[in-house]
Amino acid sequence: MDTPEKNESAGGHCKIEALRDSLEQQEKQIQQMTQITEQLNLGYYLDEALERLYTTFKDLLDFQRIDLALLEDKETVILRWGKSDLDDKRLFEGHTSKLTDSGLLNAETPNKPLIISDLKFYCEKHPESEIYKFLSDEGVLSVLSCPLVCAESILGFLFFSSIHAQAFHEPHTRQFGHIARELTNVVEKTHMAELGERRHQQLNTVINDFKNPLAIIKGYTDMMVQGASGELSDQQISMLITVQKNCNRMQKIINDLSNVSMGESGRVDMLRRETNIINFLQNCHQTNFFQAREKSIILNLIIKEVLPTCTIDAARMSQVMDALVSNAIKYSRSNTTVEIIAELLFNKLMIFVKDQGVGIPDTEIPFVFDRSSRLKGDQNAAKDKALRLCDVRQIVEAHKGSIGIESEYGKGTTVSITIPMTKKAGL
Numbered sequence: 001m002d003t004p005e006k007n008e009s010a011g012g013h014c015k016i017e018a019l020r021d022s023l024e025q026q027e028k029q030i031q032q033m034t035q036i037t038e039q040l041n042l043g044y045y046l047d048e049a050l051e052r053l054y055t056t057f058k059d060l061l062d063f064q065r066i067d068l069a070l071l072e073d074k075e076t077v078i079l080r081w082g083k084s085d086l087d088d089k090r091l092f093e094g095h096t097s098k099l100t101d102s103g104l105l106n107a108e109t110p111n112k113p114l115i116i117s118d119l120k121f122y123c124e125k126h127p128e129s130e131i132y133k134f135l136s137d138e139g140v141l142s143v144l145s146c147p148l149v150c151a152e153s154i155l156g157f158l159f160f161s162s163i164h165a166q167a168f169h170e171p172h173t174r175q176f177g178h179i180a181r182e183l184t185n186v187v188e189k190t191h192m193a194e195l196g197e198r199r200h201q202q203l204n205t206v207i208n209d210f211k212n213p214l215a216i217i218k219g220y221t222d223m224m225v226q227g228a229s230g231e232l233s234d235q236q237i238s239m240l241i242t243v244q245k246n247c248n249r250m251q252k253i254i255n256d257l258s259n260v261s262m263g264e265s266g267r268v269d270m271l272r273r274e275t276n277i278i279n280f281l282q283n284c285h286q287t288n289f290f291q292a293r294e295k296s297i298i299l300n301l302i303i304k305e306v307l308p309t310c311t312i313d314a315a316r317m318s319q320v321m322d323a324l325v326s327n328a329i330k331y332s333r334s335n336t337t338v339e340i341i342a343e344l345l346f347n348k349l350m351i352f353v354k355d356q357g358v359g360i361p362d363t364e365i366p367f368v369f370d371r372s373s374r375l376k377g378d379q380n381a382a383k384d385k386a387l388r389l390c391d392v393r394q395i396v397e398a399h400k401g402s403i404g405i406e407s408e409y410g411k412g413t414t415v416s417i418t419i420p421m422t423k424k425a426g427l
Contacts, residue, residue: 046080050183063160065160065161066082071155076098078094079092081093091134101130102130102131103116103126113177115144116132119141142165144173146177150184155187155188160176204313208314217243221244272312272399273312274309277349278303280318287318292338295332296334297337301340302342321353331413332355332412333356340353348418348421356412359413369403400419401418401419
């Protein structure tokens with residue numbers, strides 16, 4: 001029979017074991033917390049940082065769901081990211097709610113974490129809280145909400161949900177409050193990057209909308225000045241020359257905006273859409289037709305077969321084609337031909353820009369895609385004018401494509417672009 005002394009000894013041993021397990025658990029949490037902090041400081045993207053946060057602590061803490069809600073216009077909360085192990089999911093990304101109705105804000109100390117130990121009771125007292133109502137319907141019983149604070153302003157909330165009551169306690173507010181502070185930097189950087197991407201996309205749309213009509217206006221104006229529409233008075237010619245000068249000025253502004261949009265960082269923001277490739281190439285031909293005509297160069301568009309639609313950033317690829325065709329014309333002598341050729345090869349779109357120009361010396365071909373590269377032609381070919389093939393390559397590679405160049409000095413150059421297709425021909 002066990003004596004009281006033995007029972008007391010066994011009980012003490014169990015307490016020591018429990019204390020040891022608790023300390024080991026705390027040490028593991030501290031190590032994981034340190035690891036997450038280091039990862040956030042390395043500059044992870046927001047979604048990646050949140051995924052790592054979820055995975056790292058899933059086996060250490062009692063939660064079944066993590067969500068990130070961002071504050072817009074200081075009044076509206078938008079659910080930006082969420083991950084859950086719960087089967088009956090009711091709250092989804094994109095959900096919007098007024099900040100005052102969200103329940104995420106600690107009314108007494110807004111910049112401090114908030115613990116709700118009995119979510120069902122909370123929702124009965126605060127029926128206006130849509131976010132917590134959805135979570136309660138999923139079976140969540142307790143929530144820890146941590147504000148993301150930057151310069152005393154709240155950017156959003158990181159909140160953890162558990163299907164167990166009283167799952168979170170004061171030590172959790174310190175731990176996850178620290179993580180929330182680190183995550184705030186990632187949120188701020190991501191927000192600025194998203195704003196920059198939208199700005200680039202808007203700028204590219206404006207550039208593309210202006211470029212083609214301007215090229216047509218300039219082309220017909222040049223033809224009229226050259227007498228294609230009949231004899232003009234001196235006053236009419238003077239007026240058209242004024243139009244020409246302003247078209248040239250606008251083209252320079254558009255080119256400068258294109259370079260600004262590309263950015264010095266080398267980042268290429270893409271906005272891909274299904275594009276009719278035949279129409280796309282016809283627009284490219286039309287845009288550069290008058291430039292070729294000015295130099296008495298024939299610009300031919302050769303489409304060898306039926307081409308399918310393709311998912312590309314049409315504005316960016318227009319920049320690519322305009323750069324290649326414009327340079328082919330610029331570096332060609334008068335009374336020669338420039339060809340734009342398109343065909344399908346092994347489910348890939350092949351586009352060639354072929355000229356009969358001055359060509360590129362063999363010693364310079366390996367360096368034509370360098371940012372500092374300047375290709376040299378003859379005295380009539382805008383000597384030392386940069387091709388910016390480095391930018392062209394960036395855009396093509398952003399489409400998971402490739403670009404190549406073949407040239408024979410004194411005879412001409414062919415630039416080839418390969419873009420993987422996502423549609424079958426004829427569809």
